[in-house]
Amino acid sequence: MATTTPTYLPAQILWPATPRGVHQARHSLERQLAHWELSDLAFTAGLVLTELMTNAYRHGTAPGRKTGVTVLRVPAGVRIEVHDSVDLAEGAPTLTEAPTDAERGRGLTLVDTLTAHRWGVTDRNGPGKIVWATCTQPSA
Template sequence: MTHQQLTSAGKPPVTPVRQLTVYFSNSRRGARLARQLAVQQFTEWTGLPYDADPARAVALITAELASNAVRHGSLPGRDFRLTLRLLPAGFRVEVTDTQPERLPPPVIAEPIDDETSGRGLLLVEAYADCWGCTAPDSCTKTVWAEVCLRTPDA
């Protein structure tokens, strides 16, 4: 698993097989709906069941990225954007918010045992095959993560 702190150049573009972009309200409900939509699209596009490991990874990753956008990356009255991409070898989740100056840390520290938060990006790191952040302009940032669909022997 890799984490990439990227500039506007970002990761080399991969032409998606399918793509969907939806805006959600800056709320816990918006984050929950984003997670539900991501899993629904994942299962529809890949044909994998809801309880497959990759679908669970997509659910967890989307929940963490969307809740981070709501909690740390939004301005009052501004929505966050969820983009889902089915790639030739994987599934990419992108969450775009309106706080480009609040980038994820380049190194994720282990949280202190009694803290009740601070584990979200550790989970993204554990479940994503790769993830990172781009700041395409001065008004937004996108945190993305990819889940590979190939088996290790492929």
């Protein structure tokens, strides 16, 4: 009998809270998506992961801590979870409207659009929070 319980593959991976860590995580995600035969999600899921990790290292990761990433296979796509070290009570990420001349501030708006509003934030065991987003194939 087939199981319907999702499995985390790979287990949470810790990445440096740096632009290079974001780059490495994105390439790891692309390899995992290819393994799951979901390469058509690579661009969208990679962009979502990039935005969530960038927010984590800029706003949610204490100095010297790493950013955790977990990717969960879900029907028609993947759920990307970014674990940081700053508690939810200290500030949850929120959608904002960036001024037209701003160089930053559109990341979560982009995530919201790319995931059709399927993202959120939750507490986690231990310090920090989880910011997650679900990316699905266009037909889903």
